[in-house]
Amino acid sequence: MAQLRLIARRLIQLAGVMLGISIVTFLLLHMAPGDPARLLAGERASAETIAAIRMQYGLDLPLWQQFITYVANLLAGDIGQSLRFQRPVSELIQQFMWPTLFLTVYVVCLAVPPAVALSILSARNPGGTADQIVRLVGIAGLTIPVFWLGIMMSRFFGVSLGWFPVSGYGVGLAGHLHHLFLPALSTAVWLVPVLTQSLRAALIEKAMADFVTAARAQGASEREIFWRTILPNSVLPTLNLLGVMVAFLIGGAVIVETVYAVPGLGTLMIGALLGRDYYVVQGLTLVFAMSTVLVTLAVDLLAAFIDPRVRA
């Protein structure tokens, strides 16, 4: 019951956030330099042609009318036409979305298990040898730039050893896994230390919590205390951090996708920006914003499932 109420509350909030996002993306395009009508008509078009195009696209209408048209189109699933590809933006995004989503899930799968294992190893004896090594390696992973690591790994594993392909998306699940391994690994290399730091700190803090002493006083074994009490109480901050990171990965895959030539949203974004393909940029902004909102919602619901206090 409490969960249902929470979901209802969050969905109402979601509607407001969506409206805000659509206003911002709409205004972004209008504040961008350059005139889309002139761009469509070409460099040498006459003033009449431009005016005609303006009328045809409704660009001569007041801003609020344009906005209503925009929202109506959004609700109908129409987010415009790519100027460069001459295809609907929604179609383009659908085509380029899957490699990015696959890559994101791949990164999470590669990063979470080692992060959990390493933080447990570190937290077991804070300040000990294992903890120091994990921290030093983690700092190294954090400080190596993704683009550099990407280039080095594709040279070494891809070109010299020939183990993994250095570009593309592949065919079928096995192909995807094979092709995206290096991009996912070079992203996971900085994600693991971020998550490890967060979970390690929470584990150490909760290991000294009063309810752990109480469990011990009730005769629970250390193993039971760790898995049933310390770990569940520690995951929430890291879960929230992971949510932020996943949203960031979806929108921020630009570098790694460019280095490995993955046909994902990042690649599409770069192309659209360089080619002044305004409607694609607008559509992508919308998608990135919405994915952030949805990931946050998913994390919040998961948190509510774990922690009864969040439900209240």
Added chain:
Amino acid sequence: MNRTEAVTRPLLEVEDLTVGFGGFAAVRGVSFHVQPGEILGIVGESGSGKSVTCRAAMGLLPGTARAGGRVRLEGRDLLTLGDADWRAIRGREIGMIFQNPASHLDPLRRIGSQIAAPIVRHLGVGRREAMRRAVRLLDDVGIRDPERSARAYPHEFSGGMKQRAMIATAIGCGPKLLIADEPTTALDVTVQARILRLLKDLNRERGLAIILISHDLGVVADICSRVVVMRNGEVVEQGPIDDVVSRPRHPYTRLLVDSQPSRRTYPDVKTEPLPAAPLLSVEGLSVSFAVRRGLVGRLAGKAGPFLALDGIDLQIAAGETVGVVGESGSGKSTLARAIIRQNRPSAGTIRLERQDVHALAGDALMAFRRRVQMVFQNPYDSLNPRMTIADAVAEPIWRHRLADRRTAERRAGELLELVELPRALRDRKPRQLSGGQCQRVGLARALALEPQLLIADEITSALDVTTQAQILDLLLRLQRERALTLLYISHDLSVVSSICQRVYVFKAGRIVENGPARQVLSVPRNPYTQELVSSLAQLGPKKSASISVAALNNATR
């Protein structure tokens, strides 16, 4: 103590117990024993080693601690046990409850499952049967609607209910001994009385032996048959409670007994008729706080803002000492904060000599700040940790441009002398002082502006009882010497009744009773005041009658 008990074998024997952390010995040569079915009290101030002693008996010391000596449970030496043997004893033979029940319950697990866990673990029964027993245990510890409460989470319980649930987890496997480490310190006085009554009932009905650890001799005297007095890691005295309280042999025990508010004598407070114009007058004061709710809640239009104070009328005459008592959440601190303009009233006025306090601005406001000063509950939190205490006391003087910095520093020195703080401590930071010393600094800082009205909000509740007595003596001396008007806010009725002329009793944002302190607190008219007074666990001649059955039935509130 019963004669027959003396010949039976003790349940728990602690012999020459020593616990060291590194080079520091927290407990030295402690010996005592607990007979089956007995309630033993251990009293001492913070740092006296009473908690460490009991954690040693539970094998719950941190890894850095070294324990020596012998702890025997029914003849079996515990300190030499391995981890697996310890686990078979914890929760099965010895149960333990703690000071802060809120932090000792796992926030993510349902109450019922937390109570059932030790039963499954130790008695080898199935989950379903364990849950059934958990519900019965909740009923036994006096929680209403145990079936539903078992499915609740800790945050849905009140403080008293959490401690009851904690007791249920500790007694689920039928242990022979319950160690209760300050079980009522974090609770309101009426709740404290009910929890102590519950412990006494468990002791009588189940023959459960209890070690009650407390800093409060009044609580220990209330339910224990024997008492161990600890100080600086050593036992200074032990014996039957009546002997120790009425004929203390050790000077420290004598000091402890004499420091109890009910045992202290303060110069007789005279009750004069109020002068026509009071110094401070509060009329119809209400303070409300917006309750944070989501969009759905707002759309549904449920209950409005929370009223922390609801139409308070209160007067303080110049030179008077007025007490405000009530339990947590009754609005006492909100009143203090409203007087010093930290909370805006939603209705009503506060006047200081006819001036509306909340309408002040500019120079008049600065003058008001000088006339009204406040001392806070936690002395560490209310002082800037980066300032030396001499600077902290000097700061208000030069900030209000009463003197230049050099003169302010000299004045600060005089003030610190006034509050009897050793000269050597003046260049220390607050963290380097003890609680009592730090509270003296708080007093000196409040007095730096030579205020007319001093508001003291629970200024002794974070302090040990002997320190509390010293601070109260100091406060009363300062009040006499400087003709201060004092608003003394406290949950402690015995202190209020002994130092205040008049008292206001707060409950849920309203005043339920007021009048001369001695009269209100000796012959209370309001049922709530009566319950408060009867809940007092105190020593000595004023020992009150036992708690009413009606009060106990309200236990789960």
